[in-house]
Amino acid sequence: MKYLFQYLCVFSVAVLTGCIHELPVPPSGSKPKAVVYSELVAGKKVEMRIGKSKPVGPDIDNNFETVTDASVQLQDANGTQLEQLHYVKDTSSNMAFYRGNTRIESNRSYRVKVDMPGVGTAYALPVTPAPIRVELQDTLRTTLNGRPVLRFHFNIQGSATKQFIVMEALKQMVQLDTVFFYNQQRYRVRDRRELFNQVKDLPGVTFYKDTLYLNSYLRIPVYTQDENADNNQVGGLNENYNSILFTQGNNKPLNTLLYINATALTAGSTEGGDPPIGRVMVNVKSVSPDYYNFLLTYEKVRRNPGLNSLIQAIQLRNNVANGLGIVGGCSQMSYSLYYDKL
Structure with missing residues (x-):
């Protein structure tokens, strides 16, 4: 029986090894599309990232070209142009950076139109929520599951309509x-x-x-122990996330604790010298429903990038017609923390 078991193991390994072979990527007939990413934040000037998709296929150069000749317009809900955005050279991303001088208003509908030579016209219809009302009760340095964290106690007032709440922490680079x-x-x-x-x-x-x-940010891992967080749909309470997400019911206050990784607060606090010098920004946002769905599915994609064939692939939500990407509306409160000597 011992020898039979050994033979079976050898046979199984041989069969599995024999099944491994490289599959060629079939040619693709898909055409490139405009890619648009933007967060329209109430009270801030409009900014957008513009790119162009590429088909996946043999002998395809995966380096993305910077799209500097797109026509990017911010319009009102009726299609009347508010501003033509201009291209600004920025090496922090593979996507081109377009900026305007119009300050986004809360509780308003917009239309974004992007004309790209050789690609066509893409557009999105973002809506900015009403102003968010947040009270920061206190902060505390503590530990969570053995890791050092900085805890924030937030109270978010309810609204007449459902609110989609997003909490995040960033390290903004400085020069x-x-x-x-x-x-x-x-x-x-x-x-x-x-x-x-x-x-x-x-x-x-x-x-x-x-x-x-600088217009360059490092995302700081965040945590929650709140069972009402929609992150429970993704991976549970003991994992780190890009953002903590809540669906807040009509006229219902939200009282919750946000934890951020304390090792990212100070420059050079981890082995290798990361994170770099900058300021910590904690944002509490009310976002448009389509933007919220995008962020929620993105958290799911982070945990299942599609490399496991036994798990159903997750498709990121998209609200750009005739293109790809997301243009989200946002009302936010920001808290800046200075731990580095600037």
């Missing part, structure tokens, strides 16, 4: 520099370091340290 004045001209040391070294000790030359907040 530290020195500004100096010489011959009534203003310079930055990073641009004119040689000149600065020559004149810094001369009479009349003044300088000061400057902090520039």
